[in-house]
Amino acid sequence: xxxxxxxxxxxxxxxxxxxxxxxxxxxxxxxxxxxxxxxxxxxxxxxxxxxxxxxxxxxxxxxxxxxxxxxxxxxxxxxxxxxxxxxxxxxxxxxxxxxxxxxxxxxxxxxxxxxxx
Amino acid sequence: xxxxxxxxxxxxxxxxxxxxxxxxxxxxxxxxxxxxxxxxxxxxxxxxxxxxxxxxxxxxxxxxxxxxxxxxxxxxxxxxxxxxxxxxxxxxxxxxxxxxxxxxxxxxxxxxxxxxxxxxxxxxxxxxxxxxxxxxxxxxxxxxxxxxxxxxxxxxxxxxxx
Numbered sequence: 206x207x208x209x210x211x212x213x214x215x216x217x218x219x220x221x222x223x224x225x226x227x228x229x230x231x232x233x234x235x236x237x238x239x240x241x242x243x244x245x246x247x248x249x250x251x252x253x254x255x256x257x258x259x260x261x262x263x264x265x266x267x268x269x270x271x272x273x274x275x276x277x278x279x280x281x282x283x284x285x286x287x288x289x290x291x292x293x294x295x296x297x298x299x300x301x302x303x304x305x306x307x308x309x310x311x312x313x314x315x316x317x318x319x320x321x322x
Numbered sequence: 323x324x325x326x327x328x329x330x331x332x333x334x335x336x337x338x339x340x341x342x343x344x345x346x347x348x349x350x351x352x353x354x355x356x357x358x359x360x361x362x363x364x365x366x367x368x369x370x371x372x373x374x375x376x377x378x379x380x381x382x383x384x385x386x387x388x389x390x391x392x393x394x395x396x397x398x399x400x401x402x403x404x405x406x407x408x409x410x411x412x413x414x415x416x417x418x419x420x421x422x423x424x425x426x427x428x429x430x431x432x433x434x435x436x437x438x439x440x441x442x443x444x445x446x447x448x449x450x451x452x453x454x455x456x457x458x459x460x461x462x463x464x465x466x467x468x469x470x471x472x473x474x475x476x477x478x479x480x481x482x483x484x
Contacts, residue, residue, distance in 0.1 A: 206376060206483040207352055209450055212464035213479055214358040218471055219369075222481045223427075227329040230483075234357040242329060246412030248482055249430070252421035262430035265480055266439055270366055275357035291416035292330050296339035303342060310343030320389055 207233030221265045224248045231278060238278045239265045244291040250283065257283045352456055362478070369477040371435075372444040373398065374467060375426050376452050376483045377405035377419075383451075391451030393466045398443050401428045410452060410484045425484055444474040452483070 207230060210220040214236050221237040224230050225248050230238050241248050241261060250258035261281050268279050285291070298306065337348050362369065380402045384390040388409035396402060405426065407419040423429055426447065435443055448470055450463050471479060 206374070206450070206452075206481045208456065208459045209374060209464045209467050210479075210481050211354070211358055212460075212468050213471065213481075214360045216468045216472065217360050217363075218468070218476055218479055219360045219362055220479045220481055222483070224481075224483045226332045226483070228331055228333050229351055232333065233352040234354045235481075236357055236359045240329075242327075244413035244416035245332075246407070246414070246417045246419050246484055247421075247424035248484070249424055249427045252418060252424045255423070255429070258423050258427060259430050259433060262427045262434060262480075263439070266366060266434060269362060269478060272359075273361075275359040289327060291413060292327075294415055295330060295332075295413050296335045298338055298342045306339075306342040307344055310340075310345065313343065320387060 206230075207235045210235045219269060221269050223261065223265050227278075231276070234276055236275045236277070237268050237272045238276075239268050239281055240278055241281045241283070243285045244295070251286055254286075349454075364477075366440060366478075367438055368441040370442040370444055370475050371431060371440045371478045371480065372471055372474070372476045373426060373428070373431065373447040374479055374481045375405065375447065375449050376410055377407050377425060377449060378409065378451070379449065380404055380406055382406040383409060388451075391453070393451070393463050393470075394449040395446040395470060396449070397445060398428055398431075398447050399445075401426065401447065405449075407484060412484045419484070425482055427480070427482070431480075440478075444471070444476050446470065446474060 213220050222235050223239045225243045227240050250261045379394050
């Protein structure tokens, strides 16, 4: 998505990225970035939480006005409700799942080979 | 690991995950030293705004094959209740995407429009696939998204990767 932001900006369209993968977005480099510290999948707010979602959309617009230079990152105030376990759980690798992951990889490579365009 | 609230290191986590799957070449994420910047040309309340998502249309990718994903558009007014997120990388254990508003903020922007915070919403939102090939995104998909935005007089885009 960072590549799309760059293209739009170069054609005169102002952009703001709303997303939760801080390191990936900042590594690419985008003009304006509202960072929401949530599990990947709900960058605009936890499901069904309309007030939090409204605050995040408003914050994205605020950032459009406030930023005066590229690579401006602002972190949204809202926090993920509940436990923090999702941070360690994403793509977890442990002694208990290595064989399963290796098998998943084999299956995936077979599919990639079968569907090669 | 990361339990204290520090941001998840997705690049390192993903590198290790794909090595565990048996892939030998690490993915190289895009990186640029120079970043373009377009200031707002008029007050925000006079701008036409669009939304860009990495989700697929409700019916999923063409022929059910995520490798055939392409740029697509849908109407903001009357947007589908659900988009297809099956073939995107997100945290399928910690959360879900049954609430479209958690990744495509149509209602929130419509409320901000009604409040006069923005001038208009464009007729369409746009979908751009996340592709392994950055060249395809750079040479085909990003210019196509830009073309569709310009055709509808878009001034501002909210980009929302899943």
